[in-house]
Amino acid sequence: MGKTKVHIAALFFTLFWGMSFVLTKIVFEDYKPLTTVFLRLIISFSVLFLIITISCKAEKIKKEDLWLFLLSSFFNPFIYFIGESYGLKYVSASVSAFIIATIPVFTPIAAYKIFGERLSVTNIIGLFISFFGIGLIVFNVNTELTVSPIGITFLFLGVFSAVTYTVFLKKLSFKYKPVTIIAWQNLIGSLYFLPFFLYFDLRDFLSVRPEGKVIFAVIGLGVFASSFAFVLFTYVIRNIGISRTNFYANLVPVFAAIIAYFALGESFTIMKLVGMTVIVAGVILSEMENNKTINDKRENVIHKRS
Numbered sequence: 001m002g003k004t005k006v007h008i009a010a011l012f013f014t015l016f017w018g019m020s021f022v023l024t025k026i027v028f029e030d031y032k033p034l035t036t037v038f039l040r041l042i043i044s045f046s047v048l049f050l051i052i053t054i055s056c057k058a059e060k061i062k063k064e065d066l067w068l069f070l071l072s073s074f075f076n077p078f079i080y081f082i083g084e085s086y087g088l089k090y091v092s093a094s095v096s097a098f099i100i101a102t103i104p105v106f107t108p109i110a111a112y113k114i115f116g117e118r119l120s121v122t123n124i125i126g127l128f129i130s131f132f133g134i135g136l137i138v139f140n141v142n143t144e145l146t147v148s149p150i151g152i153t154f155l156f157l158g159v160f161s162a163v164t165y166t167v168f169l170k171k172l173s174f175k176y177k178p179v180t181i182i183a184w185q186n187l188i189g190s191l192y193f194l195p196f197f198l199y200f201d202l203r204d205f206l207s208v209r210p211e212g213k214v215i216f217a218v219i220g221l222g223v224f225a226s227s228f229a230f231v232l233f234t235y236v237i238r239n240i241g242i243s244r245t246n247f248y249a250n251l252v253p254v255f256a257a258i259i260a261y262f263a264l265g266e267s268f269t270i271m272k273l274v275g276m277t278v279i280v281a282g283v284i285l286s287e288m289e290n291n292k293t294i295n296d297k298r299e300n301v302i303h304k305r306s
Helices: 002-027 033-055 063-090 091-099 103-115 121-138 147-175 179-208 212-240 242-249 251-263 270-304
Strands: none
Touching: 002 091, 002 212, 002 242, 002 251, 033 063, 033 179, 033 212, 063 091, 063 103, 063 121, 063 147, 063 270, 091 147, 091 179, 091 251, 091 270, 103 121, 103 270, 121 270, 147 179, 147 212, 147 251, 179 212, 242 251, 251 270
16 A cells, blocks of 8 residues: 555656646736745745644754755745746746656756766667657757747756756755755745845736636646645655656656646647647656666666665
């Protein structure tokens, strides 16, 4: 039953994150990206600290871990949400989700650079396959860009910041409960965003009278996408590791594309569908190698012990 709970949690965090791309597009009808992120973070850490208080499971952050929280919060939510939100402003929800889905492909490269872990030929092939899929999505048959280059640049900023963030998250996940980690990261992240919100967006925010669906979307982003999804993601990482968790993350763009089709009426050309399929194939290929590496390490440990 324990493993079943982990896999159910994995499915829910993918659903919540897939839904977030569509909800963000809805919020953009009334609010700017900075305001959207700032509001979802405030809602998120308020909900999470309320849960911590009610459950009486507050954890004290150790002084030596403070730098981990400050640095991880800088990469996610601060840099990541700048990349994702401004990317979504210029690129469709489904395409954005599939570009963000390449995060697991780049994770082995970060592990190689930071920890000296082996970077296999399969990882490199998976990377090139995913880039080819992205090319099919963003270019037409005449090699002309069909999406905003600014949007693509921001989305890849989100990708690279998320890869770096995963390294810090792994370290924190063995020391603190998931709800503690995400609550503090979102609180710190909101403080990073605060001066930018006050300077750039406050006047517009005060003048907006949002529609009901926008209010619902903001709450959904704060509660489900920025709270429950990240808590579940951290819980799953702690139980089955980064690579196997990222394998589930492959479902995020699938959910995003389906929801965007029905909620936003986004269209799908043959080129776009083929590109999305190629991206997923590249990510899965890379993940198969990551899982093989993990299994080999486990077998070596067992062999040494015996």
